[in-house]
Amino acid sequence: MTIPPDNARPAPTPWGLIILLGAMTGFAPVSIDMYLPALPSIGKTLGASAGATQATLSAFLAGMAIGQFIYGPASDRFGRRAPVMVGAVVYMAASVLCALAPSIEWLIAGRFLQALGGCAGAVIARAVVRDRFGHTDTARVLSLLMLIMGLAPILTPLAGGWVMLVAGWRGIFWLLAGFGVAICVAVMLFLTESRSDETAALARSENPFRAYAELLRQRRLIGYSLAGALNGAVLFTYISGSPDLIIDQYGFSPQTFGWVFGVNAFGVIGASQVNRWLLRRHHPDYVLGRASLVASGFAILMFADAATGLGGMWLLLPLLFMTLASYGLMQGNTMAGALSVDPRRAGSISALMGGMSFGVGAFASWASGAFHDGTARPMTGVMLVALLGSAAAIWLLALPRDQAGD
Template identity: 35%
Template structure:
């Protein structure tokens, strides 16, 4: 067994938190091709993305209470088994309807990774150190989405889109074996919660009444939804509008992910010095500015590939600064129901992203404008969430001291 505080444990937990990004980013280059190979419309292909996040959102509400009652490891292994099976199911799909169904099942299994990975970090490191470790883990797991579209693009070039899901199924199987034999249970006996529905609803109610939880959760959710706006629209914008070859799409996506890695590094190095709230105000302001800059250029019809990528790099830098800090801030005060808090945070994040993805896909006009408008709106809403909800709380807390 790996020691709970070892780098090996962090790497394994990063690998399961990365299940969501891997399951979306690796097959992004194939989206335009799926419209012809499965005889589907752009809207239908976009549903394979949004349905994933819908399933991701709903299942998290179940994973959290189950993990608080039965422990993190057993529930995580059950989720990984479903993810692995559904990934192979996606590979065998012959119609867009079959792919949508298997993507939903894949999401139900995959969402256990982020929910329980974050929760286990909170269990092991507590409310103070978890932001630093989540930032470090974010840097590590960013390697996956950085190379995933490149791998997906070349798999698409050499094989076909189904090979991508075979790879994901094999990844799930390997991670399942490692967790089975190398990762310890992190839930302490004194923190075990009841599965009584009334207690579960009471816990969710307590979280929803907490301005601290809601403020941090909305900051996290809106910045993530800005990222998802790019995921939903980028393959069509880059490949169809700007003419980027499918095999090269991943390199542009990697440049964007590098911005995220820079942001997580800043979060890790500066977060302990300046605190969660200062990192959030800088990050959300940067996200809003980057999105508005992309939108302004598109509205003026100044369409340039490198301007779109450059703005998204800065937006992703903001995502890397905001999300680890906001997650730690949302979960910090709730040690006795960390799984439930992580689940509700993840549900909110995924639900908003799923709706945003559907809107971007349905409204796509063939230009970057809709994607850019969504990114700008999400960045601005994240900044307003800090300004309206979190800042007044921090001012009142400081005054009381």
């Protein structure tokens, strides 16, 4: 197919900016994965049930979904730097509240506030990328950010376990408070303002509700956003359901589970870097369309194995690996496509995508748990429905007609 002009000569990789933006997007994965090993200890210390303890994760996801709708328009109106620093301060204060929480109710509230602050980083990092790069280079840079983010599921659970040995579960939240301080200082010192004058003028001329209303009228944007959210729901479903599947159903030890979790994270990282290589030759929409079909195929095979039990876990786990890897191929391209629809509203688009992703992901995680029957069928069924919906959104709504058939 024809390579677009901005794909012919890739822009030099600004590694300093990539590392800073990667750290900004790390609020969510670090805050979730680091405290997962501490959940049983938190429940015992605060005298909370397993359901109440699990609600600390649900509260965090809810805060991530809601807060993004605030920071996106704010970054278009006031610039990229100030909202990130405000969010980092809120995150830091909420982390201290979590560290000092005397009850599970206080911890749930603290986690919600922590997410309200931390979501600023991811929203604005995506907007900064679109400020600085064209469509194809945006997809490349977002794939690099996924490389950095992908290290979180591998490293942070291990770090959380070590911190617990030294300082207990409260020490994890003190460490997260320090992370918030570090991001605030780094943004203050190293992140230059990237919002354009055109974006600022448009943001001042319309209220956030009008901005979102304008965006929701754009068919391609809805397609990219739904595709990304539904593909992301596969990862949320896996995170919430994998401990039960791998430890309780398949009988692996918690230590072996950590290795399985890490291998699947490497799959996502590897796929995101394969995406960078593919983008040297193909447009992001071309890669996105084909990846959605391949992912759907693996999901169909995985659900068939779970439903029939013919291949057992030794077939299901490789299929799960391949299905999860689609996240690395699709997320950067859906984000780049959405941000290219209306670059003047990059902050609002980033917020819309992030809010939809966490909202759909939380619902998918709930659905997988609600239909739990002691087998892999509910988890793989939810993944299959999500990926089929993602492919439909891409081919029916997102892809321009001239590229869908290239």
